[in-house]
Amino acid sequence: xxxxxxxxxxxxxxxxxxxxxxxxxxxxxxxxxxxxxxxxxxxxxxxxxxxxxxxxxxxxxxxxxxxxxxxxxxxxxxxxxxxxxxxxxxxxxxxxxxxxxxxxxxxxxxxxxxxxxxxxxxxxxxxxxxxxxxxxxxxxxxxxxxxxxxxxxxxxxxxxxxxxxxxxxxxxxxxxxxxxxxxxxxxxxxxxxxxxxxxxxxxxx
Numbered sequence: 001x002x003x004x005x006x007x008x009x010x011x012x013x014x015x016x017x018x019x020x021x022x023x024x025x026x027x028x029x030x031x032x033x034x035x036x037x038x039x040x041x042x043x044x045x046x047x048x049x050x051x052x053x054x055x056x057x058x059x060x061x062x063x064x065x066x067x068x069x070x071x072x073x074x075x076x077x078x079x080x081x082x083x084x085x086x087x088x089x090x091x092x093x094x095x096x097x098x099x100x101x102x103x104x105x106x107x108x109x110x111x112x113x114x115x116x117x118x119x120x121x122x123x124x125x126x127x128x129x130x131x132x133x134x135x136x137x138x139x140x141x142x143x144x145x146x147x148x149x150x151x152x153x154x155x156x157x158x159x160x161x162x163x164x165x166x167x168x169x170x171x172x173x174x175x176x177x178x179x180x181x182x183x184x185x186x187x188x189x190x191x192x193x194x195x196x197x198x199x200x201x202x203x204x205x
Contacts, residue, residue, distance in 0.1 A: 016043065020070070023048060027055050028077055037167035037190055044089050045173070047193065048077075052165030054136060057081045057099075058193075059090040059173050071098040079134040083108040084173025085145060085156040105133045107140060111155040125157045137162040139184055146176035160184060169193065179204055 023040040027048050034052040041047055046060035057078050075081075075098035083091050083106065091112065099106050105121045113124035123129065125140040132138070139160040144151050158175050160183055162168040167190045170183060174195055183189055 024073060024077065034165045035167065037163070037169065039169075039191065039193075045195075046090075047171070049161075049169055049171075049191075051163035051167045054079045054134070054163050054165070056136065056161060057095075058159070058171045059084050060095060061089060061092045068094070068098070071095050072102070075099040075102040075104055078102075078104045080104065080136055080138065080161075081106045082138070082140075082159045082161070082171065083112065084143075084158060084171070084175070085109060085154045086112050087154065087174070090173060107133075107138060107157075107159070109155040109157050135164040141182055143172065143175040144177040144180070145174050160187075160189070162187065167191070177204060 020042060023042060027040060027050050031050070031052055037049065037051045039047055039049045042060060044061050047058045048060070049056050049058065055077050057074065060074065060081060071094055074095065078099060081096065081099045081104060085091065086109065091108070096106050096116070100119050100121050103121065105123060107123040107125060110124035110126045113122050116122040123131065123133070125142070127142045129140045140157050143156045143158045145154055145156040156173060156175060158170070158172045160168065160170050168187055169191045170189045171193045172181070172195065176195065176197065178194065
């Protein structure tokens with residue numbers, strides 16, 4: 001059940017709401033240093049990243065109990081929403097719907113895109129996709145999630161994003177097998193975002 005965190009009886013949820021609201025306010029404020037890359041960790045694995053006037057969301061799950069107004073506020077801020085895979089702690093249909101309603105492009109694995117097949121702003125990724133979206137250069141590649149019945153289950157994508165102001169970010173979501181990571185030749189990565197458990201000899205001895 002979803003509801004406004006400000007109405008929650010548990011004080012911790014009210015604190016979470018305050019921090020999320022503060023992060024959104026900071027991300028929406030005028031840029032002070034156009035070439036600087038700033039990242040906010042939101043609820044769970046969700047991230048906001050900003051460079052110049054461009055803001056993107058990655059595996060953004062504003063909270064387990066976010067209000068529709070909060071999702072709309074997030075959606076109005078983004079130039080793109082990137083989803084690595086379909087697990088519920090990384091993929092929020094309500095937020096996708098809000099983004100599409102605001103005209104924000106959404107990138108996701110092609111295995112998820114079927115339920116959005118009539119949405120022109122959905123960018124499905126199978127093995128590889130390279131395109132420009134709202135001034136962002138986005139390269140998406142298939143990766144491997146550790147908790148999988150096979151190497152292709154669940155369908156997992158990681159993203160290399162270059163902002164118009166210069167910085168490049170490599171976001172891996174729940175990618176656990178890192179030896180196969182790629183980046184565009186000649187392009188420097190300013191920030192690499194990995195799960196806390198990677199790299200790990202448990203998975204890649």
